[in-house]
Amino acid sequence: MNTSFLQDMFSTITRRDALRRRRSGNTTPVDHSHVLAACRALLDSDGEASSITLASRALELYARLDADEKVRFFERLTHDFSADPERVDQAYAAYRESRDERDLQALFDTCEPSRQELLRRLNLTSGGTHELVRMREDLLARLDKASPLNALDADFKHLFSSWFNRGFLMLRRIDWNTPAAILERIIRYEAVHEIHDWNDLRRRLDARDRRCFAFFHPAIGDEPLIFVEVALHKGLPDQIQPILDSNHHDIGEPEGADTAAFFGISNCQTGLRGISFGNFLIKQVVQELKQELPNLRNFVTLSPVPGFRQWLDSTQRGEASPLDDETRETLAQLDDDHWHTDPERAAALRDVIRPLAAHYLVREKNRHGLPLNPVARFHLGNGAELHRINWLGDTSNKGLQQAAGLMVNYLYVIDDIERNHEQYTTDGTIACSSAVRDLNRRARKLLKGDNEK
Numbered sequence: 001m002n003t004s005f006l007q008d009m010f011s012t013i014t015r016r017d018a019l020r021r022r023r024s025g026n027t028t029p030v031d032h033s034h035v036l037a038a039c040r041a042l043l044d045s046d047g048e049a050s051s052i053t054l055a056s057r058a059l060e061l062y063a064r065l066d067a068d069e070k071v072r073f074f075e076r077l078t079h080d081f082s083a084d085p086e087r088v089d090q091a092y093a094a095y096r097e098s099r100d101e102r103d104l105q106a107l108f109d110t111c112e113p114s115r116q117e118l119l120r121r122l123n124l125t126s127g128g129t130h131e132l133v134r135m136r137e138d139l140l141a142r143l144d145k146a147s148p149l150n151a152l153d154a155d156f157k158h159l160f161s162s163w164f165n166r167g168f169l170m171l172r173r174i175d176w177n178t179p180a181a182i183l184e185r186i187i188r189y190e191a192v193h194e195i196h197d198w199n200d201l202r203r204r205l206d207a208r209d210r211r212c213f214a215f216f217h218p219a220i221g222d223e224p225l226i227f228v229e230v231a232l233h234k235g236l237p238d239q240i241q242p243i244l245d246s247n248h249h250d251i252g253e254p255e256g257a258d259t260a261a262f263f264g265i266s267n268c269q270t271g272l273r274g275i276s277f278g279n280f281l282i283k284q285v286v287q288e289l290k291q292e293l294p295n296l297r298n299f300v301t302l303s304p305v306p307g308f309r310q311w312l313d314s315t316q317r318g319e320a321s322p323l324d325d326e327t328r329e330t331l332a333q334l335d336d337d338h339w340h341t342d343p344e345r346a347a348a349l350r351d352v353i354r355p356l357a358a359h360y361l362v363r364e365k366n367r368h369g370l371p372l373n374p375v376a377r378f379h380l381g382n383g384a385e386l387h388r389i390n391w392l393g394d395t396s397n398k399g400l401q402q403a404a405g406l407m408v409n410y411l412y413v414i415d416d417i418e419r420n421h422e423q424y425t426t427d428g429t430i431a432c433s434s435a436v437r438d439l440n441r442r443a444r445k446l447l448k449g450d451n452e453k
Contacts, residue, residue: 030064032073036080042121043114055125062135070138078152081115116155129163129219132156133271140273157274164217164225164272166280171288174212174227176205182222186212189224189268192304193244203246204229208254213285215277220269226277228285229264232257232293236409237302238390240399259298260289279382286412299412300387303375304394305403309334311360311372312353312404327352327446340395340405349404350391355446357389357406358439362430369428379410380424383417385431386410389439 038058045051065073091110095103122128136156143149172178174186183205187195195201204210214227231243233250236259242248243263251257262285265278286299316323316331323331330352339345364372371377380386386408393399393407416431423429432440 030061030069032065032069032076035061035065035073036076039077039081039118039122043118045121048124051121052124055122055128059122059125059128059131063131071142074139074142074149074152077115077118078149081118082113082151083111113151113155115152116159119155119159123159123163129217130221130223133160133220133269135271136160137269137271140270160272160275163219164275164277168217168219169215169225169277169280170218171281171284172214172216173288174205174214174224176202178205179222182214182224185222185224185268186214186227189227189266190264191266192264193229193240200246207249209233209249209251209257211260211285211289213281213288215281224268225272226265226267226281228262228266228278228281230285230289231261231263231302232296233259233261235259236298236300236388236411237261237263238388238393238407238409240302240394240407241396243302254293255295257293258295259300260286260293260296261300261302263302265301278378282382282412283417286414299414301379301384301408301410301412302390302393303379303408303410304399305357305361305373305406305408306375307373308357308360308403308406309401311364312356315356322447324446324448334404337400340392340400346392352446353404353406354389354391355439355443357403358436359443359447361386361389361408362432362436362440371430375408376410380430381421382412383419383421383424383431384410384412385416385420385433386436387433388435 035058038054038061042051042054042058045054062070062073087110088107091103091107095107119132122132125131136153139149139153139156143153174182183201187198187201195204205212209232211230211232212227213230214224216222217225231237231250232254234257237243237250240263242250243261262282265281267273267277289296289299312331312334315321316328321328330348333339333345333349336345339349361371361373361376366372371380376386388409388411390407390409392405394403395405399405399407411433420431423431
């Protein structure tokens with residue numbers, strides 16, 4: 001018998017059933033216990049057809065929970081569907097005694113929480129994958145470092161890492177002929193430089209000097225996972241405003257470009273946070289662009305520096321500030337919202353801020369010993385080089401507030417990517433240009449107690 005036909009038939013039935021329930025406007029109160037009962041029935045089910053129907057029912061009930069009931073559901077799911085400690089102890093004792101591969105496999109099976117199998121079964125129904133991504137989005141909104149729900153989140157990440165591995169991702173170019181439903185999502189999900197209207201979107205997609213690519217997943221359909229916007233350029237760009245200007249074109253024809261500048265990378269699904277797509281996306285887009293435009297020599301980002309202004313303000317203020325008095329007086333001019341329009345003040349601030357930005361990006365680390373700045377972690381982890389710190393690269397209100405107007409070029413040199421990535425992951429070495437290293441050295445004169453050789 002054709003099992004694919006049966007799966008399609010059952011999926012059609014569950015889709016119709018879910019649609020019927022939504023249209024019926026069912027207002028019967030639902031709490032977390034109803035969802036838990038549906039989940040237990042799903043785990044007890046042996047047949048594929050019944051499992052698909054039960055999975056659909058459980059997800060439909062979950063969607064009707066309010067915020068507080070969802071938290072209670074997550075708490076019970078974490079506690080009640082965990083691994084059985086006594087069975088784990090027994091399985092470990094058996095393996096410790098025998099050192100047999102079968103006992104080792106039994107130990108692995110026993111250690112897996114039953115909630116992982118539950119999530120797999122919930123994924124059986126049509127649209128289940130996307131519903132589970134939304135479920136994790138709900139979970140992430142309620143997590144903190146000490147939350148016991150982190151164990152449940154680890155299960156989601158473990159499964160999503162397999163379900164969304166590179167082999168399932170599909171790269172598609174987004175242009176003005178892309179279906180409108182996808183274009184609307186691109187507008188909604190743009191997280192770096194807001195897309196103001198359809199004309200703004202058309203400029204970014206339809207112009208000769210623009211490209212946009214996105215990753216999709218067959219189980220998610222027309223929902224993009226992540227997308228990147230690219231500007232074709234002559235030389236390395238140092239300002240975002242000309243790129244965003246609808247009347248500005250750096251080149252006449254694509255063949256005249258020697259640089260592909262990635263100026264916006266947006267993750268679209270909050271529920272997939274921590275599942276890495278960006279490194280695959282950039283590397284594959286580089287290959288796509290090289291095939292289309294062999295004259296391209298430089299692949300570079302024009303990236304924001306979120307968090308730099310906050311770090312700068314905290315470093316400047318207080319009696320324990322490591323900055324000398326003259327530097328602090330100079331930085332105090334940032335309190336005037338119009339400082340960047342005064343050439344004299346802007347020049348004085350430039351001579352202080354660019355070195356401190358190099359120090360921030362190269363030396364300031366988080367508790368894991370990685371760069372404090374999240375954008376730096378992303379690109380340096382992908383094997384890019386911290387190439388240039390651009391003064392007044394973004395003079396928008398957002399750019400001034402988050403980074404004192406700075407933007408950064410991270411350079412992807414194809415022959416160096418693997419080596420840079422290896423050195424970064426093994427010993428934390430950050431690949432820097434000589435210009436950035438020079439700025440970092442100049443920062444030592446501004447910071448008291450910085451004795452780095």
